[in-house]
Amino acid sequence: MSGRIPPEFIDELLARTDIVDVIGTRIQIRKAGKDFEARCPFHEERTPSFTVSPSKQFYHCFGCGANGSAIGFLMEYDRLSFREAIDELARRAGLTVPVEGGVAASGPDHAPLHALLARASDAYRELLRVHPAASAAVEYLKGRGLSGEIAARFGLGFAPAVGDPILTRLGVDQAAQQGLLTTGLIVEYEGRRRDRFRGRIIFPIRDRRGRVIGFGGRLLGDGKPKYLNSPETPLFHKGRALYGLFEAQQAQRQPGFMLVVEGYLDVIALAQYGLTNVVATLGTATTPEHLQLLGRIAPEVVFCFDGDRAGRAAAWKALQTALPTVSGHQSIRFLFLPEGEDPDTLIRAEGVEAFRTRLQTAQPLSEFLIDQLSRQVDMASMDGRARLVSLAEPLIQGMPGGIYRDLLNQRLVELAGLSSVARPSPSRPARAGVARPGMPPRPNRPSRIALAIALLLNHPELAERVSEVADDWRRWSNPGVEILVQLLEMISSHPTLSKAALVERWREHHHFSYLQRLSVDPILGDIPLEGIVDEFLGALNRISEDVRKEDRRRPLNQSTTTAWSEDARARLEREAAAARTRRR
Ligand SMILES: [Zn+2]
DSSP states (O other), X not given: OOOOOOHHHXXXXXXXXXXXXXXXXXXXXXXXXXXXXXXXXXXXXXXXXXXXETTTTEEEETTTOOEEOHHHHHHHHSOOOHXXXXXXXXXXXXXXXXXXXXXXXXXXXXXXXXXXXXXXXHHHHHHHHHOGGGHHHHHHHHHTTOOHXXXXXXXXXXXXXXXXXXXXXXXXXXXHHHHHHHTTSEEEETTEEEESOOSEEEEEEEOTTSOEEEEEEXXXXXXXXXXXXXXXXXXXXXXXXXXXXXXXXXXXXXXXXXXEESOHHHHHHHHHTTXXXXXXXXXXXXXXXXXXXXXXXOSEEEEEEESSHHHHHHHHHHHHHHGGGOBTTBEEEEEEESTTOOHHHHHHHHHHHHHHHHHHTOEEHHHHHHHHHHTTSOTTSHHHHHHHHHHHHXXXXXXXXXXXXXXXXXXXXXXXXXXXXXXXXXXXXXXXXXXOTTSOOOOOOOOHHHHHHHHHHHOGGGGGGGGGSOGGGGGSBOHHHHHHHHHXXXXXXXXXXXXXXXXXXXXTSTTHHHHHXXXXXXXXXXXXXXXXXXXXXXXXXXXXXXXXXXXXXXXXXXXXXXXXXXXXXXXXHHHHHHHHHHHO
């Protein structure tokens, strides 16, 4: 609904914000040299490895790798969305957030609708207690093994099959009825207004702040539809809402992972057994917004699906949604239940310990991806393995550069028997394992282009020296070159931006996490200050030399590339063709 925030405003906001204040009011920090240090709020540690730099307006943890600007800190620590973090900083700085396109920043005032939904939720809860027909609902919930305490925690209610209690209690005048129509609580049918939810158990759906934004209803007895949700309304967007998120956050502030299931009753049944880090999507496939939301809460997301065909298809869809966003910061796994089972039935049948054991067996995203693709090819033959690489290629290309992509590349290379041709993804050398909180990321020599980017981010003044080297490097077709060129342009048009502001400008770019990681690359610590210009120009010079060498080697009109998959596939195809010839 709201428009884009102009990048100049974000620059201004960061220039007026002191990250030391922002972090210092939330955790204990102390001065150490020109920086500040603290025990990292994002991983368990006894000795401080978390530093805040006033000059760069940046924080960085050497233990878990967390880093970013004041905006990033608020997003991580206060679990705010980007927009909310901007609003919070603007409030502190006494600035008004402008929005491109002139749409009001805060949007229309939804307070009256929120109040109406809160009253409706109260009414449904009361009906569950006092309505004569509610005993069927109570019996149903008891039959599912749910306690009164858990029903109260989730605010469960009841809508009788006859009568229109919401309309009669809350729709006192035209304005109120308009509100009920807008929020989908009543519907107009053949000129008559009636309650939407009838003969159902009611599940209020709350936003992250605990406000009711919509309802789900499960029909009592037979009939259709078994589950009914509020329609899309100004408050309720299925693609952005997750059932149980508020309750999960109340129970556990920093869960190690979030489990995503398909139904409200699954969420509640698992909570009854003490698994509180569970949410459900609301009759919709997982969206990028869902993943973003979950990523701010836990480092890992586990999707739970029925092991049947439909379940695997749904999981594949979730994988495709996740691929463009996966990075080292968020790991994603898939749990398949025995066919026909759902978490609710399973946990009641086998108990919580068995369910926890199942959770440990959840398949990492990379394994699931390769597993699904392998089913489509004959892995025993060279042709089949070549095909696997071709099938995986477009998927991998859609991923942001980084650890996940490197690992996947590596795994594919091993599977296809390509170890000798394989080169790591252009972004960064492969690492042996995914960095996890509590374990320091392993330093690794970055590629030349990555080194140049990292140096430039930390020393924007290097931009002035670029003209001292031949600019053949600009012709190298590597995603890093594009980033470097854009970065140079950014710096020349805004020479006073801090590192934090520079990185922040990339937030919506799919290379954001790559850039964020480069901005604190541990390798930089090894370069003496006086050597920085030489390192930077040297890296560009060597790339330029390589490009010129390639020019001499290759025919005209063919650009150089480092995408290993191209080479690998070409070779695989050649070998496969040779094998076919031999067989004939
Ligand atoms: Zn840390």
